[in-house]
Amino acid sequence: MINRVVKNVEEALKDVKDGNTLMVGGFGLCGIPENCIAELVKMKVKNLTCISNNAGVDDFGLGLLLQTKQIKKMISSYVGENDEFERQMLS
Secondary structure: OOOOOOOOHHHHOOOOOOOOEEEEOOEOOEOOOHHHHHHHHHHOOOOEEEEEOEOOEOOEOOHHHHHOOOEEEEEOOEOOOOHHHHHHHHO
8 A cells, every 4th residue: 555645736747748648547637637737837747657547638637738748648548628639649
């Protein structure tokens, strides 16, 4: 069992680097790690593989990382309402 508490989002993500694979919680837009996603955008970490139920929407959730092209590979069961994800997937 992992039992670790961190002070802030910066500390939680300090070891994330280019090319990492991230499993992202939540279902639809509920329960997603909004603060962590926003911090990943600021960090400009790239070539991420994200495993999640869905790809968020254009301006929220993983959609923010898709807009900035920080996600190289997306593994999800539902494309959902994300137009940017659809554009990138089809191209």
